[in-house]
Amino acid sequence: MFLKSLSLLNYKNFSSAEFDFDPKINCLVGNNGKGKTNVLDSIYHLSFGKSYFNPITSQNINHDADFFVIEGIFEKKDREEQIVVSAKRGQKKVIKRNNKPYERFSEHIGFIPTVIISPADRDLIIEGSETRRKFIDGVISQSDSKYLNNLIDYGRILAQRNSLLKYFAANNSFDRETLSIYDMQLEDLGNFLYRKRKEFLDTFIPIFQKRYEIISNGREKVSITYKSQLEEGDFRKQLEDGLQKDMALQYTGVGTHKDDLIFEIEGHPIKKFGSQGQQKSFLISLKLAQFDFIKDLSKVSPILLMDDIFDKLDENRVAHIVDLVATDELGQLFISDTHGDRTEKVVKETGQTYKMFNL
Numbered sequence: 001m002f003l004k005s006l007s008l009l010n011y012k013n014f015s016s017a018e019f020d021f022d023p024k025i026n027c028l029v030g031n032n033g034k035g036k037t038n039v040l041d042s043i044y045h046l047s048f049g050k051s052y053f054n055p056i057t058s059q060n061i062n063h064d065a066d067f068f069v070i071e072g073i074f075e076k077k078d079r080e081e082q083i084v085v086s087a088k089r090g091q092k093k094v095i096k097r098n099n100k101p102y103e104r105f106s107e108h109i110g111f112i113p114t115v116i117i118s119p120a121d122r123d124l125i126i127e128g129s130e131t132r133r134k135f136i137d138g139v140i141s142q143s144d145s146k147y148l149n150n151l152i153d154y155g156r157i158l159a160q161r162n163s164l165l166k167y168f169a170a171n172n173s174f175d176r177e178t179l180s181i182y183d184m185q186l187e188d189l190g191n192f193l194y195r196k197r198k199e200f201l202d203t204f205i206p207i208f209q210k211r212y213e214i215i216s217n218g219r220e221k222v223s224i225t226y227k228s229q230l231e232e233g234d235f236r237k238q239l240e241d242g243l244q245k246d247m248a249l250q251y252t253g254v255g256t257h258k259d260d261l262i263f264e265i266e267g268h269p270i271k272k273f274g275s276q277g278q279q280k281s282f283l284i285s286l287k288l289a290q291f292d293f294i295k296d297l298s299k300v301s302p303i304l305l306m307d308d309i310f311d312k313l314d315e316n317r318v319a320h321i322v323d324l325v326a327t328d329e330l331g332q333l334f335i336s337d338t339h340g341d342r343t344e345k346v347v348k349e350t351g352q353t354y355k356m357f358n359l
Helices: 036-048 119-126 129-141 145-171 176-215 235-241 243-249 276-298 315-325 340-348
Strands: 002-011 014-020 025-029 067-076 079-088 094-097 114-117 222-227 260-265 303-306 332-337 354-358
Touching (some): 036 079, 036 303, 036 332, 114 276, 129 145, 145 243, 176 235, 340 354
Antiparallel strands (some): 067 079
16 A cells, blocks of 8 residues: 555645655655655545644645645555545535545544654653553554444543532532443443453564564663553442442543553663753654554554654664565655665665655
């Protein structure tokens, strides 16, 4: 699978732009502010129906326009697929596959498997647990539509339960029967998500550790630990035991929406004890493991987007990373960089076909 061509209309800083891509490696080079990252983000947009960097749809429309259109022509399993994402201010976003709109955006997730590596990934280390949960959910959802649908349902039931708690507080009332219905649904969905996340991490963590070992030349050991309240006992009982606290806070304090991942290097939190280079290697290993995991399950090589890959990594390590992915197993690789000569030198040595785009 690969992206053959891309057309942008009023997307971010582009009023109009068209690209014809190489099936293997594509390098977007130029000074900062020219739109290299925006091109990568538009490809991500075609895959996930939203921006990686700014999920607020209206803010991705060019300042001088009222709408944007992104069109991509992909080749997948010897068939041409047209994906179009469009949005108009004040209206609902539309995603079409071969001119047919999706009724539910979730139906599109996983059709164009894509992995992005970006400096913004550092949020996975420095931000709260929600960012890390989104990472897990994003990886699993690309290859498991049942998981994605149950995740959406869990979020909906959780929001309804929280609204009910607020209603109880505002009206000085309590209805255990209605609350029990939400608890039962949360229990079923939450236990499903917990099992799936646990199964996923059992497979994913060894892949990640292998990637890190190669990138770091085995200089240090890293680990990921899954932390969930559901490990502490029966979910339904925890909901019942925490009811008084939930009513006081008007918020559900127990469940898979509180899950987290603990990232460590040599047994210590990488957030506090990892250098910038170690943190970047950790994050790249996460994303390459995501690439491997999706490829193994879907039997399709994801498109790999590498934004500003030279940031905080030396050229030799970057060359090693590009060499890792630029083999026959690679679907298609996009790299953005401010220095064209540096990028071209690295990709030339892979022996793969490539194109340079100066923005």
